Amino acid sequence: MVSSHLKKVTGSNITLPKGFSAAGINSGIKYKKKDLGIILSEKPASAAAVYTTNKIKAAPLEVTKESIETEGLLQAVIVNSGNANAFTGEQGRLDAYAMRNEVSERFGLQQIHVGVASTGIIGEPMPIDTILKGIQQLNPASKLNQALEFSQSILTTDTKTKNACYSFTVGESEVVLAGTAKGSGMIHPNMATMLSFLTTDANISPQNLHHALKKVTDQSFNCITVDGETSTNDMVLILANGYADHEELTPEHPDWGTFLQALTLTCTELAKAIARDGEGATKLIEVTVEGAASSEEARAAAKSIVGSPLVKTAIFGCDPNWGRIVAVLGYAGIEMSPEAIDLYIGDFPVLVQSEIERFNHEEISGYLTGSEISITVNLHTGNGIGKAWGCDLTYDYVQINSSYTT
Amino acid sequence: MVSSHLKKVTGSNITLPKGFSAAGINSGIKYKKKDLGIILSEKPASAAAVYTTNKIKAAPLEVTKESIETEGLLQAVIVNSGNANAFTGEQGRLDAYAMRNEVSERFGLQQIHVGVASTGIIGEPMPIDTILKGIQQLNPASKLNQALEFSQSILTTDTKTKNACYSFTVGESEVVLAGTAKGSGMIHPNMATMLSFLTTDANISPQNLHHALKKVTDQSFNCITVDGETSTNDMVLILANGYADHEELTPEHPDWGTFLQALTLTCTELAKAIARDGEGATKLIEVTVEGAASSEEARAAAKSIVGSPLVKTAIFGCDPNWGRIVAVLGYAGIEMSPEAIDLYIGDFPVLVQSEIERFNHEEISGYLTGSEISITVNLHTGNGIGKAWGCDLTYDYVQINSSYTT
Numbered sequence: 001m002v003s004s005h006l007k008k009v010t011g012s013n014i015t016l017p018k019g020f021s022a023a024g025i026n027s028g029i030k031y032k033k034k035d036l037g038i039i040l041s042e043k044p045a046s047a048a049a050v051y052t053t054n055k056i057k058a059a060p061l062e063v064t065k066e067s068i069e070t071e072g073l074l075q076a077v078i079v080n081s082g083n084a085n086a087f088t089g090e091q092g093r094l095d096a097y098a099m100r101n102e103v104s105e106r107f108g109l110q111q112i113h114v115g116v117a118s119t120g121i122i123g124e125p126m127p128i129d130t131i132l133k134g135i136q137q138l139n140p141a142s143k144l145n146q147a148l149e150f151s152q153s154i155l156t157t158d159t160k161t162k163n164a165c166y167s168f169t170v171g172e173s174e175v176v177l178a179g180t181a182k183g184s185g186m187i188h189p190n191m192a193t194m195l196s197f198l199t200t201d202a203n204i205s206p207q208n209l210h211h212a213l214k215k216v217t218d219q220s221f222n223c224i225t226v227d228g229e230t231s232t233n234d235m236v237l238i239l240a241n242g243y244a245d246h247e248e249l250t251p252e253h254p255d256w257g258t259f260l261q262a263l264t265l266t267c268t269e270l271a272k273a274i275a276r277d278g279e280g281a282t283k284l285i286e287v288t289v290e291g292a293a294s295s296e297e298a299r300a301a302a303k304s305i306v307g308s309p310l311v312k313t314a315i316f317g318c319d320p321n322w323g324r325i326v327a328v329l330g331y332a333g334i335e336m337s338p339e340a341i342d343l344y345i346g347d348f349p350v351l352v353q354s355e356i357e358r359f360n361h362e363e364i365s366g367y368l369t370g371s372e373i374s375i376t377v378n379l380h381t382g383n384g385i386g387k388a389w390g391c392d393l394t395y396d397y398v399q400i401n402s403s404y405t406t
Numbered sequence: 407m408v409s410s411h412l413k414k415v416t417g418s419n420i421t422l423p424k425g426f427s428a429a430g431i432n433s434g435i436k437y438k439k440k441d442l443g444i445i446l447s448e449k450p451a452s453a454a455a456v457y458t459t460n461k462i463k464a465a466p467l468e469v470t471k472e473s474i475e476t477e478g479l480l481q482a483v484i485v486n487s488g489n490a491n492a493f494t495g496e497q498g499r500l501d502a503y504a505m506r507n508e509v510s511e512r513f514g515l516q517q518i519h520v521g522v523a524s525t526g527i528i529g530e531p532m533p534i535d536t537i538l539k540g541i542q543q544l545n546p547a548s549k550l551n552q553a554l555e556f557s558q559s560i561l562t563t564d565t566k567t568k569n570a571c572y573s574f575t576v577g578e579s580e581v582v583l584a585g586t587a588k589g590s591g592m593i594h595p596n597m598a599t600m601l602s603f604l605t606t607d608a609n610i611s612p613q614n615l616h617h618a619l620k621k622v623t624d625q626s627f628n629c630i631t632v633d634g635e636t637s638t639n640d641m642v643l644i645l646a647n648g649y650a651d652h653e654e655l656t657p658e659h660p661d662w663g664t665f666l667q668a669l670t671l672t673c674t675e676l677a678k679a680i681a682r683d684g685e686g687a688t689k690l691i692e693v694t695v696e697g698a699a700s701s702e703e704a705r706a707a708a709k710s711i712v713g714s715p716l717v718k719t720a721i722f723g724c725d726p727n728w729g730r731i732v733a734v735l736g737y738a739g740i741e742m743s744p745e746a747i748d749l750y751i752g753d754f755p756v757l758v759q760s761e762i763e764r765f766n767h768e769e770i771s772g773y774l775t776g777s778e779i780s781i782t783v784n785l786h787t788g789n790g791i792g793k794a795w796g797c798d799l800t801y802d803y804v805q806i807n808s809s810y811t812t
Contacts, residue, residue: 002456013769053737054733054736054737055735055736055737055742055744056732056733056735056736056742056744063773086729087732087744087760089727089745089760089761099450122728122732122733123728124731130777228637232733232736246583292581309715309803310807313803313807313808314807314808315803316804316808317807317808319808322529323492323527323529324530325492325495325531326458326462326528327462327638329462330460330462330463330638331459331461333459336461338461338462338463340492341497354493354495355495355731356529361676393804393808394804394808395801395804395805397715397719397804398719398722398799398800398801398803398804401715401716401719401720401723402719402720402722402723402725402799
């Protein structure tokens with residue numbers, strides 16, 4: 001059920017919510033492409049973030065975490081691409097703090113109101129002087145153009161920018177929620193993976209914002225997979241500055257559900273854009289698992305299917321190789337009965353209660369030539385439903401990831 | 407420490423242990439290649455097997471399990487390739503029983519002394535009449551040639567047969583242990599994965615044989631990965647017929663350790679042969695993890711590294727991309743400290759206590775052009791040591807797995 005007040009906003013960008021500005025420039029980390037960006041709020045905003053589960057965390061994540069944990073507020077986020085500042089030891093930490101400090105001085109903000117994010121090569125020293133000089137050149141504005149330049153500045157092997165935006169009402173006030181993301185292209189040498197920044201003018205406490213973000217992330221960004229790798233730098237961060245000027249949103253507020261819907265739609269749209277733009281990808285694959293023992297098991301099963309190299313190569317080859325999908329269900333570690341599986345590729349029934357349907361092989365092959373592929377499974381075990389998104393595994397994935405240095 | 411009595415046997419084949427014969431023929435499941443094989447013991451042999459952990463188990467596995475669980479003895483194993491008899495429902499079960507019955511009648515054995523294995527396409531009805539006629543044509547003999555024909559008959563997309571053999575003494579008696587395996591090539595449509603059959607003339611109870619096989623499998627076959635998929639048909643089966651005529655081997659016997667060594671060497675040699683012959687592989691990768699909290703964690707970390715698509719593509723591209731290896735350690739779910747990692751590619755130190763060594767990039771790239779790559783990690787967390795084997799991820803993997811039907 002989508003609230004009637006909830007609307008998709010076209011020309012979506014992260015400066016549409018009131019009180020936000022942004023910028024993105026080439027500072028010289030990369031040769032010509034944009035590599036440094038900032039999001040700025042006119043006042044300290046409620047902030048929440050979720051981070052990679054990788055035990056090796058990049059320095060900027062630690063700094064951002066420290067900033068957010070102090071007051072739950074951020075007024076700016078500084079982001080560079082081209083160097084991940086990961087596995088860079090004590091110097092890396094000092095460099096992340098230097099970025100935070102430079103933004104604080106340049107824009108007259110408290111240090112603990114500044115977040116830092118980096119993406120790019122790991123294990124290389126940061127060109128910190130270049131970055132600090134770049135920060136001095138940032139002139140954030142509330143225009144579409146600057147927002148798009150920010151979106152560009154965070155990209156690595158992504159082939160396009162990723163943006164989404166929704167508006168909804170809380171009481172009588174219009175609230176806007178926007179997001180941008182960079183994708184799961186692993187860069188020179190890798191580890192770029194996923195960053196996403198969300199802005200909203202909603203009025204919400206840091207605690208409630210965190211709960212909402214955690215819940216929605218589990219159903220969106222955590223349900224995509226390109227190659228099963230987990231980066232050292234992953235982060236999803238949201239800022240809510242309250243400029244929409246409504247009564248504070250809490251889980252008890254009648255419009256809380258609408259806010260969650262807007263957040264879910266925004267994050268899902270960005271997550272799908274990341275999957276679609278996975279390295280070497282030619283197709284977006286959406287897997288829906290129904291009838292699982294729980295939603296968690298449904299999502300786990302969907303992720304296992306969409307992460308299987310054999311399923312991914314079969315779909316690249318337009319091959320309705322349903323046996324591979326069934327075999328994944330068997331090792332996905334979920335409750336299931338081999339005798340009660342329904343399987344659809346697109347709208348074509350392949351298995352009903354584990355009986356093989358008389359499907360037309362060529363018809364399904366034809367369907368698989370499309371650029372959006374859906375696979376639906378019903379396990380008939382419980383009421384859990386979940387989705388996951390991924391992409392096909394292609395020659396280009398091997399090409400991109402096997403040759404970068406020499 | 408390798409016992410002085412333990413020797414590798416060249417010209418290795420599964421009929422070298424006393425009292426075993428074998429055969430392999432084309433029965434007509436495949437067009438021309440061999441597709442049906444048998445191993446026969448002159449008397450019922452102690453038998454033990456480990457099976458896939460996939461919840462969708464092929465029918466022949468259930469039948470073999472039933473046979474072994476009855477008395478712990480098998481006298482014959484019938485194996486076909488070309489059709490996995492998996493996800494074939496009640497008819498599949500009947501077909502597997504029919505194969506067992508036909509072997510029992512043809513060779514005058516008890517039904518419960520016959521094991522059945524299949525590998526090949528899943529979800530297709532078995533050409534059971536063809537197979538039953540084929541069983542009538544099997545004429546097992548104790549010659550090298552028949553043993554090799556058996557090795558051929560179990561192959562799917564494997565490019566070569568895989569055999570290993572060791573001899574050792576128990577008291578005054580010479581004992582021979584031999585094994586053959588088929589590899590992790592996933593076949594038309596997939597699911598062939600791994601079968602291995604081991605024969606020995608050792609005198610050992612089914613229970614002790616099972617414990618030994620379980621222990622050794624965890625350190626050999628369970629430490630290889632080609633693409634992280636787990637088939638419906640995996641099985642490792644060992645027959646010990648006691649013809650070497652020595653005092654029964656038990657864990658208390660002074661030569662028990664030698665037996666375990668022989669079993670470990672045989673299984674490891676076959677496991678490495680499978681990894682080396684992975685679909686599209688150009689290199690064997692051996693990862694050793696030392697200083698882990700436990701051997702289990704060491705093996706888990708080694709498997710995660712050797713299973714990482716980013717590591718596999720980097721090695722295919724001869725790219726000393728150590729950041730990818732470190733990042734895998736971070737998400738492998740093991741105890742580790744990001745500050746205390748040693749990493750060697752071949753003999754080249756890359757990280758010592760997480761400090762980046764001044765290594766020569768081109769020298770390591772040169773090393774990576776070889777066909778056997780070793781990676782060694784020390785986590786400095788405990789005393790656990792473990793190894794895992796895999797192969798690189800290449801264009802040919804994508805090619806083999808994206809195009810089979812059309």
